[in-house]
Amino acid sequence: MEEPVHWTTEADLGKVLLIASPSLGSAGAPLPALDPNVTRRSAHELHAIHGDGADAVHVVLLGGIGPDQPLAAVVPLDTDAPDRIEAISRIWGGLHAPPPPADLRVTPQRRQRLRHMLRAFDGHACRATYREIAEVMFGVSRVASDSWKTSALRDSTIRLVRDGLAMVDGGYRDLLRRRRRR
Numbered sequence: 166m167e168e169p170v171h172w173t174t175e176a177d178l179g180k181v182l183l184i185a186s187p188s189l190g191s192a193g194a195p196l197p198a199l200d201p202n203v204t205r206r207s208a209h210e211l212h213a214i215h216g217d218g219a220d221a222v223h224v225v226l227l228g229g230i231g232p233d234q235p236l237a238a239v240v241p242l243d244t245d246a247p248d249r250i251e252a253i254s255r256i257w258g259g260l261h262a263p264p265p266p267a268d269l270r271v272t273p274q275r276r277q278r279l280r281h282m283l284r285a286f287d288g289h290a291c292r293a294t295y296r297e298i299a300e301v302m303f304g305v306s307r308v309a310s311d312s313w314k315t316s317a318l319r320d321s322t323i324r325l326v327r328d329g330l331a332m333v334d335g336g337y338r339d340l341l342r343r344r345r346r347r
Contacts, residue, residue, distance in 0.1 A: 178245045179251075182225050182240075183237065184230065185230045210226060211231070211232075212225055213226070219268060222252060270342065295323055296313055298325075298326065
Protein backbone atom coordinates (compact mmCIF):
# COMPACT_ATOMS: atom_id res chain seq x y z
CA MET A 166 0.00 0.00 0.00
CA GLU A 167 1.26 3.48 -0.86
CA GLU A 168 2.07 5.67 2.16
CA PRO A 169 0.41 9.11 2.11
CA VAL A 170 2.68 12.16 2.09
CA HIS A 171 2.67 14.24 5.28
CA TRP A 172 4.17 17.71 4.71
CA THR A 173 4.97 19.82 7.74
CA THR A 174 2.18 22.01 9.01
CA GLU A 175 4.23 25.10 8.22
CA ALA A 176 4.77 24.03 4.60
CA ASP A 177 1.30 22.70 3.76
CA LEU A 178 -1.24 25.44 4.34
CA GLY A 179 -3.97 23.05 3.19
CA LYS A 180 -3.73 21.23 6.51
CA VAL A 181 -6.50 21.98 8.98
CA LEU A 182 -5.26 22.61 12.53
CA LEU A 183 -7.76 21.47 15.18
CA ILE A 184 -7.83 21.92 18.96
CA ALA A 185 -10.32 21.06 21.67
CA SER A 186 -13.34 23.32 21.24
CA PRO A 187 -13.80 25.99 23.88
CA SER A 188 -17.17 25.88 25.63
CA LEU A 189 -19.35 28.32 23.69
CA GLY A 190 -22.73 26.97 24.67
CA SER A 191 -23.04 24.52 21.79
CA ALA A 192 -21.26 21.22 21.40
CA GLY A 193 -19.01 20.90 18.38
CA ALA A 194 -19.55 17.95 16.08
CA PRO A 195 -16.84 15.31 16.21
CA LEU A 196 -15.14 14.16 13.04
CA PRO A 197 -16.35 10.89 11.56
CA ALA A 198 -14.22 7.87 12.40
CA LEU A 199 -10.78 8.26 10.84
CA ASP A 200 -9.23 5.39 8.94
CA PRO A 201 -6.32 4.10 11.07
CA ASN A 202 -4.40 3.37 7.86
CA VAL A 203 -4.16 7.10 7.12
CA THR A 204 -3.36 8.41 10.62
CA ARG A 205 0.00 9.02 12.18
CA ARG A 206 0.70 10.11 15.74
CA SER A 207 3.67 12.24 16.67
CA ALA A 208 4.65 13.33 20.18
CA HIS A 209 2.01 16.07 20.48
CA GLU A 210 -0.41 15.66 17.59
CA LEU A 211 -2.41 13.25 15.48
CA HIS A 212 -2.21 13.59 11.70
CA ALA A 213 -5.10 12.25 9.64
CA ILE A 214 -6.41 12.40 6.09
CA HIS A 215 -10.10 12.94 5.33
CA GLY A 216 -11.12 11.91 1.82
CA ASP A 217 -9.25 10.24 -1.00
CA GLY A 218 -6.76 11.17 -3.68
CA ALA A 219 -5.51 14.62 -4.58
CA ASP A 220 -8.52 16.35 -3.02
CA ALA A 221 -8.15 14.72 0.41
CA VAL A 222 -7.88 17.14 3.35
CA HIS A 223 -5.05 16.68 5.83
CA VAL A 224 -6.03 17.27 9.46
CA VAL A 225 -3.77 17.85 12.47
CA LEU A 226 -5.29 17.38 15.93
CA LEU A 227 -3.12 19.36 18.36
CA GLY A 228 -2.53 18.81 22.07
CA GLY A 229 -3.28 15.11 22.34
CA ILE A 230 -6.99 15.41 21.56
CA GLY A 231 -8.90 12.77 19.64
CA PRO A 232 -11.30 13.00 16.71
CA ASP A 233 -14.25 12.04 18.95
CA GLN A 234 -14.05 15.30 20.95
CA PRO A 235 -15.69 18.65 20.09
CA LEU A 236 -13.15 20.44 17.91
CA ALA A 237 -12.31 23.97 16.81
CA ALA A 238 -10.12 25.10 13.93
CA VAL A 239 -7.06 27.30 14.46
CA VAL A 240 -6.23 30.00 11.93
CA PRO A 241 -3.10 32.05 12.60
CA LEU A 242 -3.80 35.61 11.44
CA ASP A 243 -0.88 35.97 9.06
CA THR A 244 -0.43 36.24 5.30
CA ASP A 245 -1.32 32.55 4.91
CA ALA A 246 -4.73 32.84 6.63
CA PRO A 247 -6.70 32.69 3.31
CA ASP A 248 -5.14 29.29 2.53
CA ARG A 249 -6.00 27.91 5.96
CA ILE A 250 -9.56 29.27 5.77
CA GLU A 251 -10.04 27.57 2.40
CA ALA A 252 -8.81 24.29 3.93
CA ILE A 253 -11.31 24.64 6.78
CA SER A 254 -14.08 25.24 4.24
CA ARG A 255 -13.02 22.07 2.38
CA ILE A 256 -13.06 19.88 5.52
CA TRP A 257 -16.42 21.35 6.56
CA GLY A 258 -17.88 20.57 3.13
CA GLY A 259 -16.37 17.10 3.16
CA LEU A 260 -17.81 16.29 6.58
CA HIS A 261 -21.32 17.31 5.65
CA ALA A 262 -21.48 16.17 2.01
CA PRO A 263 -18.56 13.85 1.19
CA PRO A 264 -16.24 13.86 -0.64
CA PRO A 265 -14.38 17.09 0.21
CA PRO A 266 -14.56 19.81 -2.46
CA ALA A 267 -11.66 19.96 -4.91
CA ASP A 268 -8.35 21.41 -3.77
CA LEU A 269 -7.85 24.38 -6.07
CA ARG A 270 -4.25 25.14 -5.13
CA VAL A 271 -3.15 23.26 -8.26
CA THR A 272 -5.70 23.65 -11.04
CA PRO A 273 -5.68 21.30 -14.05
CA GLN A 274 -4.16 24.10 -16.16
CA ARG A 275 -1.42 24.71 -13.60
CA ARG A 276 -0.76 20.95 -13.37
CA GLN A 277 -0.27 20.84 -17.15
CA ARG A 278 2.13 23.81 -17.03
CA LEU A 279 4.08 22.09 -14.26
CA ARG A 280 4.51 19.02 -16.47
CA HIS A 281 5.79 21.25 -19.29
CA MET A 282 8.16 23.03 -16.90
CA LEU A 283 9.66 19.76 -15.68
CA ARG A 284 10.02 18.43 -19.24
CA ALA A 285 11.77 21.68 -20.24
CA PHE A 286 14.01 21.43 -17.18
CA ASP A 287 14.91 17.83 -18.08
CA GLY A 288 15.86 18.91 -21.60
CA HIS A 289 17.94 21.77 -20.25
CA ALA A 290 19.66 19.45 -17.75
CA CYS A 291 20.56 17.15 -20.68
CA ARG A 292 22.15 20.15 -22.45
CA ALA A 293 19.49 20.44 -25.16
CA THR A 294 19.17 23.83 -26.84
CA TYR A 295 16.01 25.86 -26.43
CA ARG A 296 15.12 25.04 -30.03
CA GLU A 297 15.56 21.28 -29.43
CA ILE A 298 13.40 21.50 -26.30
CA ALA A 299 10.71 23.41 -28.23
CA GLU A 300 10.77 20.85 -31.06
CA VAL A 301 10.15 18.01 -28.60
CA MET A 302 7.45 19.89 -26.71
CA PHE A 303 5.61 21.66 -29.53
CA GLY A 304 6.57 19.67 -32.62
CA VAL A 305 9.20 20.23 -35.30
CA SER A 306 6.71 21.64 -37.84
CA ARG A 307 5.35 24.29 -35.44
CA VAL A 308 8.86 25.42 -34.50
CA ALA A 309 9.98 25.50 -38.16
CA SER A 310 6.96 27.55 -39.27
CA ASP A 311 8.24 30.78 -37.63
CA SER A 312 11.54 32.58 -37.50
CA TRP A 313 13.15 31.13 -34.34
CA LYS A 314 14.63 34.43 -33.09
CA THR A 315 11.21 36.13 -32.97
CA SER A 316 9.07 33.05 -32.27
CA ALA A 317 6.54 33.04 -29.45
CA LEU A 318 7.44 29.36 -28.97
CA ARG A 319 11.04 30.40 -28.28
CA ASP A 320 9.87 32.82 -25.59
CA SER A 321 7.55 30.17 -24.10
CA THR A 322 10.36 27.60 -24.04
CA ILE A 323 12.75 30.01 -22.31
CA ARG A 324 10.08 30.79 -19.67
CA LEU A 325 9.36 27.08 -19.15
CA VAL A 326 13.07 26.33 -18.62
CA ARG A 327 13.45 29.33 -16.28
CA ASP A 328 10.38 28.36 -14.24
CA GLY A 329 11.42 24.68 -14.21
CA LEU A 330 14.82 25.65 -12.81
CA ALA A 331 13.11 27.73 -10.10
CA MET A 332 10.76 24.85 -9.29
CA VAL A 333 13.62 22.38 -8.85
CA ASP A 334 15.55 24.95 -6.80
CA GLY A 335 12.94 24.94 -4.01
CA GLY A 336 10.03 26.61 -5.78
CA TYR A 337 8.04 23.36 -5.59
CA ARG A 338 6.98 24.44 -2.09
CA ASP A 339 4.79 27.09 -3.73
CA LEU A 340 2.54 24.25 -4.89
CA LEU A 341 1.31 23.98 -1.31
CA ARG A 342 0.00 27.56 -1.40
CA ARG A 343 -2.75 29.22 -3.37
CA ARG A 344 -1.60 31.53 -6.12
CA ARG A 345 -1.80 35.14 -5.05
CA ARG A 346 -2.45 38.10 -7.29
CA ARG A 347 0.33 40.61 -7.15
